[in-house]
Amino acid sequence: MVARMSRRALGFALLLMLVPLALRAADSMEVVYDDGRAPERVPLLRVDGEDAWFVRASDVARLLRATQFWNASSRKIVLGVGKARIVLTVDTRVVVIDGEPVMMRTETHYEDGSVLVPLEFILETAGQHTPRGFSWDEESKRLAVGGAGFNVTQVSFSTAGGRTVVTLHMTEPLIHHVDTATPGLVRIKLYGGRVDVRAFDVREERGFVEKVRAEQSERDAFVTLDVSREATRLRVDRSDNPPQLEIVLERGSSEDAEAGTIQIVDEGASAAGEFVIDRICVDAGHGGRDNGKESGDGVFEKDVNLAIARTIRDRIMEELGIEVIMTRDDDRMVDLFERTEIANTAGCDLFVSVHCNSWFNRGTGGFESYFLSPAKDEAGKALQRFENEAGGDDHAAASKSDVQFILWDLVQNEYIAESSTFAEYVQQEMTSRLGIQSRGVKQAGFVVLSGAKMPAVLLEVAFLSNPAEERLLVDPSFQRRVADGVVASIRKMQDRYR
Numbered sequence: 001m002v003a004r005m006s007r008r009a010l011g012f013a014l015l016l017m018l019v020p021l022a023l024r025a026a027d028s029m030e031v032v033y034d035d036g037r038a039p040e041r042v043p044l045l046r047v048d049g050e051d052a053w054f055v056r057a058s059d060v061a062r063l064l065r066a067t068q069f070w071n072a073s074s075r076k077i078v079l080g081v082g083k084a085r086i087v088l089t090v091d092t093r094v095v096v097i098d099g100e101p102v103m104m105r106t107e108t109h110y111e112d113g114s115v116l117v118p119l120e121f122i123l124e125t126a127g128q129h130t131p132r133g134f135s136w137d138e139e140s141k142r143l144a145v146g147g148a149g150f151n152v153t154q155v156s157f158s159t160a161g162g163r164t165v166v167t168l169h170m171t172e173p174l175i176h177h178v179d180t181a182t183p184g185l186v187r188i189k190l191y192g193g194r195v196d197v198r199a200f201d202v203r204e205e206r207g208f209v210e211k212v213r214a215e216q217s218e219r220d221a222f223v224t225l226d227v228s229r230e231a232t233r234l235r236v237d238r239s240d241n242p243p244q245l246e247i248v249l250e251r252g253s254s255e256d257a258e259a260g261t262i263q264i265v266d267e268g269a270s271a272a273g274e275f276v277i278d279r280i281c282v283d284a285g286h287g288g289r290d291n292g293k294e295s296g297d298g299v300f301e302k303d304v305n306l307a308i309a310r311t312i313r314d315r316i317m318e319e320l321g322i323e324v325i326m327t328r329d330d331d332r333m334v335d336l337f338e339r340t341e342i343a344n345t346a347g348c349d350l351f352v353s354v355h356c357n358s359w360f361n362r363g364t365g366g367f368e369s370y371f372l373s374p375a376k377d378e379a380g381k382a383l384q385r386f387e388n389e390a391g392g393d394d395h396a397a398a399s400k401s402d403v404q405f406i407l408w409d410l411v412q413n414e415y416i417a418e419s420s421t422f423a424e425y426v427q428q429e430m431t432s433r434l435g436i437q438s439r440g441v442k443q444a445g446f447v448v449l450s451g452a453k454m455p456a457v458l459l460e461v462a463f464l465s466n467p468a469e470e471r472l473l474v475d476p477s478f479q480r481r482v483a484d485g486v487v488a489s490i491r492k493m494q495d496r497y498r
């Protein structure tokens, strides 16, 4: 009897050894940190039927210095990384970051008591959405984890000759936008910036600067200067080597001091005074056999884009008397190369591409604007590859697919200051007019087919996948508000670069 029991127990033990067949500890990776933690080896796992590496969620959490919470009933794991909250669900490719879904190529699994996260999550998703940087060497299976990953590291001051120079020190060149709309405040946005907030907490007066503080948003860093009313002129000197921005504050006219306004001088490549807006290219996305996105009720994006583009054209001509070139004025296919070529050949001074957004979640909505620049890091390039591979059929990737639809060249680098400024103006104007969520200005780095030789932005006006926004998109009065927002932004551009 005893012998038989133990044989059964042995059989059971053998069976237990066979159960986790699906999960194989295939290899390990070396993880090195730049925040003083000792290097370690972390298992890389395989799951049957998947051609990808997996890492246990507990290892991922340690690597990211994240908190983790496992909800067994909903089979979700919640990682808290800094302020971001990241949710992965077992047996899905969806990662929800602060409420916004992102798709991975590979599903998260649950095997043998562990949540198994695709390595892709660390290399691409976490790299994009947390302040940490990762670099992966496939050959040696070595993962380098950038500690806090700050790329905006320090602020310094110099005062001489009646001017104050505030230098923002960075570890890589970042695109900036300076906003002086609020009297007494200079707000500098650094796209893709990860700022060491503590290093920017300056409370004592330095020349014209009374106070400095920094904030981190999900994607960008912001540095705010409280400045004396005496400082009414501002210039930004940008250097890539070493990467830094110098904000030069000077005394200007007494009227400006009275009004509390700050004039921005010498900004951007076209600051020499040649940026005059005589002709604008309005590009209605998609067309012909390319319908773009489609709403639940069968409304095609190409038709909405054209209706909005036409309204924009009419309003620009009526209000500003500026010539408008359309890349298409009927339902026909125009290829990417041709679109920017039309704008270049006509000598347009601005390029506005009109699109609608879409997402598998009907509740997602809002307005966002893009200016485009080349992918600047490995994570960005990986994302770009993913988006390019995702193709048009994968509806889940739809919200990003427009960005590849208009592809800019390095040529756009020359116009980044103006493009980002224009995108910021458009975003501000739409926020006050449209009554839908502002999803912000986004910088996307996708490879280019052909360059628009002018400042260029892409508008994702609203979501066709959201029933309430779909009704707005086909409503002529909403289309008119969009057009008026574009007109107001062009006016601001004329004022800024006059």
Ligand SMILES: [Zn+2]
Residues within 6 Å of the ligand: 285, 286, 292, 293, 301, 354, 355, 356, 402, 405
């Ligand atoms: Zn589109």
